Amino acid sequence: MSVVSDRVTALVPTRWWQRSNEILSGVFEDDRRLLAVCLTPALALYVLVAILPMLWAFNLSLYEVSTLNPVWEWTGPGRLVDILTSGAFQAAFGRSLIFGFGSVAFQIVVGVSLALLVNREFKGAVLARAVALLPYMVPAVAIGMVGQFMLNAQYGIINLVLIRVGILNNPVAFLGLPETAMATVMVVGSWKFAVFVTLLTLARLQSIPENFYEGATMCGANAYQKFRDVTLPRIKNVILIAALLRTLWMFNKFDIIYIMTRGGPGEETTTIPLHAYEVAFNQYDLGQAAGIAALMFVFLALWSIVYFRVARPEEEVRVA
Template sequence: MSATSTSALAQAKNKVDNLSENQIGLLLILPLAVLLMVLYLYPILRGFVFSLQEVSLFATDPAWIGAQQYIDTVNSSRFWNAFENGIIYTVGSVAVTVVVGVGTAMVLNRSFFGERFVTGLILSPYMIPIVGIVLIFRWLFNGLNGAANYVFIQLGFVNEPVAWFSSSTYAMPMLILISGWALYPFVCMLVLAKLQTIPDEYYEAANLMGASRTRQFVSITLPQLKSVLFVAILLRMLWTFNLFDIIWLGTQGGPGNATETLPIMAYRIAFDGLRLGEGTAVAFLTFVVLAIGTIIYFRSFGERSA
């Protein structure tokens, strides 16, 4: 029995060794390709079909209505409001994330006692589930007696407790603040990883020539960081524009539609309004917006980030 299994194994080994590089590469990639087709390609195609139909969550006979839902959506003021909110939210969050991320990375790149511990601490929000982060902020900025309200009143920023999450003025800045805190560790890691690869000799040489710290930052650090920052900003913009959980858990797009972005609008229409077809159409338009944004970004910065 063992003899046959050994020979079978040897045969299998032989077969594997006789494959060309191209064949074995494709063979190893196969499970990935299958999964991507089942969990990305097929759903997206199904979704495209939905978007051309009037289909509700529990109805059995969808009616074909062509591009009508796309046309209606693009002509609605709700879509453009969500689009605008998405831009504000994305630009705001990415700005905060990049500033805090680069800042913390610059500090962590210095050498000091307890470096490993502090680095872990600063990066730790990366591991906290978004639900936890949003709940902690909702408690901290609680409208009745949150600690933030107390501190802000003492400092004279506001006169009375503010209901941060249900005010149309403060809800969006609030979401940007939460996103900034939740997402800066990603940028920090990306930048820190790059900073650690800049050779010390560059700075030593600059020191010998009497270059100031600011000068060193502008002439050595920034050019080295450029490519990594382009990538970080692109990915962060894609993610943030698509982000669902922070907004949903923070405000559900409210008050009214004040913080409704495109993904939230699509979800609300599909699952609260039970209009799957229309929801998918909004989701596709979100994708189109992102694709256009990405192409513009690559066209303008592509070569430099490569």
């Protein structure tokens, strides 16, 4: 009987789904094939939306290209030198340093403080953690528009509250004064992105064993000593990684600044991304704008290399 059934089975053609199952089972049994199958779509998308545009921008930066003239004129690397030595680029780069590092410092302080606060066990702790994470879900465009309305000198609620409590005597145009515009944009932008630091820090705090704190209590440590000797060494790796990521993102930040100030008053909040936008779409010089973007990429790449060499966050991760 078995011989007959085997012959019948051999005569029945293999279905397409059966062959698919055999192929898939072979893929999942081989680690290298599985790795290739999983990574290939992501790598292809990364090359398509990141690598190719970056190479195209580097190539474009070597030409004199205008939206009003379809002819590309070769200028060579000297164009990048001209951009580096231009006063407008240097001023925008300085403002980017202030905005980037100032925003990251604010986000680290606020984010870590908020994580320490919501990490405590109290009634409604879960709800408090959920509410604390809400700003990160709000689009940056909405935050910029709402912040602009709240800071308005005529009808903004910020001026109203500050006048009511006696801090101000007259309304202040926070976004219209050179002395306050940059700091105001930094605070409004950091209100959203500080939550990213909170997420990373809170996840690390939740993994610290409770017996570490119990041992510190038995040794007579106070709250500050517990934070210094138990908490800080175990969240330092998260802070280092968050600082690197937030620095890269804030240096490329465009939406918040453009929505709130358009780079003003004057050029007080014109950072490198806004400067590149102005050159490309107001001055119609695509070659120079591509050169600005290329130089910004080189700076951020060098910053990342130096950061990893000096701070060594990967060693902190392994130790933790």
